[in-house]
């Protein structure tokens with residue numbers, strides 16, 4: 163099991179760590195990490211792992227299939243690997259991660275404005291998108307959503323968190339907006355992400371990384387609302 167340092171502080175850019183395992187495909191397991199592993203539509207982090215004998219470029223980061231609690235740093239092809247037991251420095255591609263944090267937080271705001279069930283989503287460094295089940299397409303307007311999103315960003319709302327138990331979440335099913343991505347349950351507690359005072363803007367279970375205040379997102383625009391099925395609408399958001 164890897165200690166997830168980004169859970170406590172999403173702004174950590176690097177950490178010293180120890181190599182616990184190196185698998186046959188070049189996946190490096192550390193005792194602790196600042197690298198976010200691909201989940202919930204947010205891509206795994208890139209960066210490098212530096213050790214006494216050299217450095218290893220990390221192409222992406224994933225959870226180990228076997229236990230979902232161990233994080234695997236996937237070495238780029240041709241990189242040299244540290245050895246088990248090595249002391250290393252794990253260093254994020256921070257520019258990329260920060261864009262993911264900004265876009266991820268922007269999608270929470272989109273979710274708060276579009277009061278329909280979310281059926282999927284993806285976060286990128288340039289663009290993010292959410293899919294909603296919306297029976298009446300006239301319920302969403304590109305220009306209005308862009309203006310409302312930028313107003314929430316400009317208001318510079320605080321982004322916080324609160325931990326609740328699995329039982330509390332089960333007793334409040336309305337908290338779960340995303341039908342396709344089940345909140346990370348099973349450890350006994352679930353993290354709620356709150357935007358605005360006491361979650362007045364948005365409140366939902368989420369294991370991703372977010373900025374501290376909505377003002378950090380910067381200006382965005384809804385670039386497209388696409389029809390993806392009878393009632394499915396895909397709303398795309400870009401940085402401007």
Ligand SMILES: [Zn+2]
Pocket residue numbers: 266270355368369370371372
């Ligand atoms: Zn989130």
